[in-house]
Amino acid sequence: MLTIKNLVFSVTEQQDDSGEARKEIIRGLDYSFTQGKFYAVTGPNGSGKTTLGKLIMGIHVPDSGEIIFDGRDIVKLSISERAHLGIAFSFQHPARFKGMKFRDLLAIAAGTDDKEVLRRILLRVGLCSLDFLDKEVGSKLSGGEIKKVELATTIARNPRLAIYDEPDTGIDLWTIGPMVDLLKKERHEHGTTTIVVSHNEKFLEAADEVILLKDGAIAHAGTFLETLPMLKDLDLCSFGNICQEVTNARCYR
Amino acid sequence: MLDAIDKNLLKAVADLETIPKGAYNIRKNGRLESRNVTANIDIVTNEDNSGIDITVAPGTVNESLHIPVILNQVDLLDVVQNRFFIGEDADVIIIAGCGIHCGSDKPEGHTGIHEFYLKKGSKIRYVEKHYAAGPGSGKRTLNPVTKVFLEENAHAEMDLVQIGGVDRADRKNEAELGPGSSLLITEKVMTDGKQKAVSNNRIILRGKDSRAELISRSVIKGNSKQDFFGSIEAYAACYGHLECDAIVMDKGTNETVPALRSFHPDAELTHEAAIGKIANDQLMKLMSLGLDYDEAVNRIIQGFLQ
Secondary structure: OOOEEEEEEEEEEOOOOOOOOEEEEEEEEEEOOOOOOOEEEOOOOOOHHHHHHHHHOOOOHHHOEEEEEEEEOOOOOOOOHHHOOOOEOOOOOOOOOOEEEEHHHHHHOOOOOOOHHHHHHHHHHHOOOOOHHOOOOOOOOOOOHHHHHHHHHHHHHHOOOEEOOOOOOOOOOOHHHHHHHHHHHHHHHHOOOEEEEOOOHHHHHHHHEEEEOOOEEEEEEEEHHHHHHHHHHHHHHHOHHHHOOOOOOOOOO | OHHHHHHHHHHHHHHHOOOOOOOEEEEEOOEEEEEEOOOOOOEEEOOOOOOEOOOOOOOOEEEEEEEEOOOOOOOOEEEEEEEEEOOOOOOOEEEEEEEEEOOOOOOOEEEEEEEEEEOOEEEEEEEEEEEEEEOOOOOOOEEEEEEEEEEEOEEEEEEEEEEOOOOOEEEEEEEOOOOEEEEEEEEEEEOOOEEEEEEEEEEOOOOOOOOOEEEEEEOOOOOOOEEEEHHHHOOOOOEEEEEEEEHHHHHEEEEEEEEEOOOOOOOEEEEEEEOOOOOOOHHHHHHHHHHHHHHHHHHHHHHOOO
């Protein structure tokens, strides 16, 4: 349902010698995602995981390459056009809105302000209290609460392809298990193709396929058990170039 | 008689489709249009004929008072001075507002001075909306002045809104709080084109355990300018908070000057202030929910001024 062909994305970087240079974040990436499967994208910091998700949603525009969704190249489509095609993105650090109630945000996501529809979405994501709808999506929400809001607005879209960027950030350890179950249930009941960007083993275990990114390219793709040895491979450690120069360095990974 | 334009203005500033139930006083072009009093809420024209005195009997609850002002007379600069005397333990809602319809190139304006005297344990919720419209190019001025005096354990909640179409606004809010009393002022102002609005605020926390919160939300579009000056002074063990946020769009400008002045060691005063454009992460989020850029901007502004 989603095929990525030779995708390249770079940013301008300031150099020490006062010049500017292009740095490639995604370097000629190719991959095909199958309808209804659960994918986990993992890899060291700076490997391009979040960038890949944002390129699919249209938040970043690639230098070159194709993103084929249901047989159509969507590279030139805007974020909202992609949203209308059924792509949804759950942000790692969700935006907060002064004055906007959760009810308003959820109504935008669901395309209706019908109370019963909103109530059913809340139940679907395990938010039992209807009072939560009247909370402002502002600075007073805790880290865990804002992530639940983010999750609910993503699921409310009934997306065909849902991308979750580090959904466990700010969530307590006891909530991660139910969150994994929720995403699996959504995939099972609604056939949602699910891509989760995460370091968390629980998401990697749940995935049909784990995609391991390193330096903007796919280092390995396979089942969790197949990928496990690669995850432990020291070559993937982003601190390698620091600790290799130090005698008796302790590994903090 | 109220014509169609008057009715539109009344709807915009006071949400009134018809003549309200309960006590009301409608002022049109500097004169009394109609009035109703109730057993508990009395309205009389004041001695120098410059406005009205409203007296709410002690213990009055579940009653509301509407006092809208409408203007469509060319070259009229209406000044009105109203006083509100709220009896002990009363709890009422007051809906005020001024609507200007300008049909010529001549200026029209209104200065409304409202003084509130709240007795022990009384409560008010005061809603004031200002709005101007019409095809004329005449300058529309609205200069509201609000003064609040709270006795022991009194509580006032004030929503002050300037919706749009006002060319010049010189806004003043002043309050003095007695022991255990509390005040929440929320001021929301939107300007566009070449409009200018200035808001001056001074809150004096005089009594022990008094609490005041002043929240200002500004949306500054086009080449408009809005300035906000807010000061909270504390003379007792009390709590005060000042929050001022401005969203600047296009080429608008803003000066925000919050001031906290403590004259008592147990006073707790805080403030937060921010001026900036609409945050990119908010736009991205709403667009990822299917809104286009303009819809996303509108929803963010709507929420901000809600």
